[in-house]
Amino acid sequence: MRPTIRPLLPSGGRRAGEPVAPPARNSYLVNCVAYVDGVAVPETNDPATALAHVRKAGKGFVWVGMFEPDADDMAGVAEIFGLHELAVEDAVTAHQRPKLENYKRYALMVIKTLNYIEHESPTTAMEIVETGEILTFLGSDFILTVRHGPHSELSGLRRDLEDDPEQLALGPATVLHAITDRVVDHYLTVVEDIEDDIDEIESYVFNPSKDVSIEQIYLLKREVLEMRRAVAPLRIPLQRLAQTENPLVPAPVREYFRDVEDHLNQVAEQVWTFDQLLSSLVDASLAEATVQQNEDMRKISAWAAIALVPTAIAGIYGMNFDYMPELSWPFGYPMVILVIVSVCVLLYRTLRKRGWL
CATH class of the missing domain: 1.20.58 (Methane Monooxygenase Hydroxylase; Chain G, domain 1)
Structure with missing residues (x-):
């Protein structure tokens, strides 16, 4: 029986303070399936068995999903798939910048995930955006996904891909594309929610009957900066996947990465605009406070x-x-x-x- 995790909430995210139930500690292996011609092979829920089946058949690939494994958990998986110890260390410690690193037989890609936390008002919220991480090991006949953070769930993505065997038959690179596409699309949702908060803060700053502290504007600016750290470094890895020939990424899949890159550029521009706007709001709030002090004097x-x-x-x-x-x-x-x-x-x-x- 495959261990499961709590499904992700809709795009609005979870409410601040609401507990999230992660998998049990011994359930780090969320899912393991071998795919041949885009179809799941039964009885391949063990990484060693699944990889042996694929290599014996001479086609297909293995998709292993893990949630916050520790060093001992990753050691066994690394031995099966031949992962470098430095890459394994990155997967265990997390907190990596978005990047794409090429090793001899596989590539490691790190993607930051974002989740918007529902709140009553941006003027009272203590946290607005939370981040997670997905590390993917992409080989010619396998892809490993290591997730950190309760909102980085991929079970729905796996079901969607299994419903499209023709797409899944393109190989493990199509899984990497689907993951990046899902994450970047969720960036767009978070950006829309943040934009609503900024509009509300802006209306407070220029409304004499309402009061907003500069500390809350700085809080929102800090959350936007956190988004920027997740989004901006991902542009280079996506450019390499979309524009550079890679034996692990077939040409048909490479074309799909161009669309993801385009969406990411849109998000990056929005985040940069938010940062500039919030800086202007801070200046406007300080100027308004100065004017009010002069009026009082x-x-x-x-x-x-x-x-x-x-x-x-x-x-x-x-x-x-x-x-x-x-x-x-x-x-x-x-x-x-x-x-x-x-x-x-x-x-x-x-x-x-x-x-x-």
């Missing part, structure tokens, strides 16, 4: 100027002198109050007319 200065009039007059008449103007006049006190009120009203109207109040 003007109001404070205006009220201080108004308050200075009664303070000055009261200070003068509070001095202990015998001879001061109108000191003994019965109407001196009302006159001083009238002068204070008149001057204050005049100042208020003048400052308000000039926009200081």
Whole structure:
């Protein structure tokens, strides 16, 4: 019986804080099937058995899927397929940059996966995008997929390919194309969701009735930067797969990689635009804060100027002198109050007319 993993949620992703059930630790081998003429061969759910069957038949290939294997898990698989120890180390430790490395009998490709985390608002979210990783070992008669991250599931992709034996008969390179195509298409979905968040943040920045902190803009900018680190380095590996002759990638499959490369360029341009827009929003938010501070300072200065009039007059008449103007006049006190009120009203109207109040 083949071990299974929890299927991936729709393109919206999972909600923040929602637990994801990964496979049991002893279920690192998610699936193993030998394909001959694009059709799955029964009773080939063991890597050694499947590879022996393919090589005995002289055609077909083996597709082995693994989820977060440790060093001991990978050691056995590496011995069966003849993998280099450095490539095995990359598969175990993960956290690699997207890349394509050619070895003597196979190639290693690293692809970053992205997943959008649903949240109520980008102004309150603590995390918006999470990343995973898929490492693929592509040989002439095998392909190994090593996944890291709960959202990098490929079981649906395997079913889709098995429903198209003619495509699957092209060899293991068609599996690599399907994986890159699925991942890049999901990039587009994540980009659309991020764009909605940026639009919401933008409306908050330029709406006086709503408040958004610069920290939240920086959070979104950091998430976009994480996307950029996943997307940008993948352009060179896809260019090599699409434009360079490779014995592991037949010409009919190479043509399909051009379409994936085109979609990736579209994503990369969008991510670059998001980065620039968020930088502009940070500048706009800082400028708006500066303008608001200047506005507050003007109001404070205006009220201080108004308050200075009664303070000055009261200070003068509070001095202990015998001879001061109108000191003994019965109407001196009302006159001083009238002068204070008149001057204050005049100042208020003048400052308000000039926009200081």
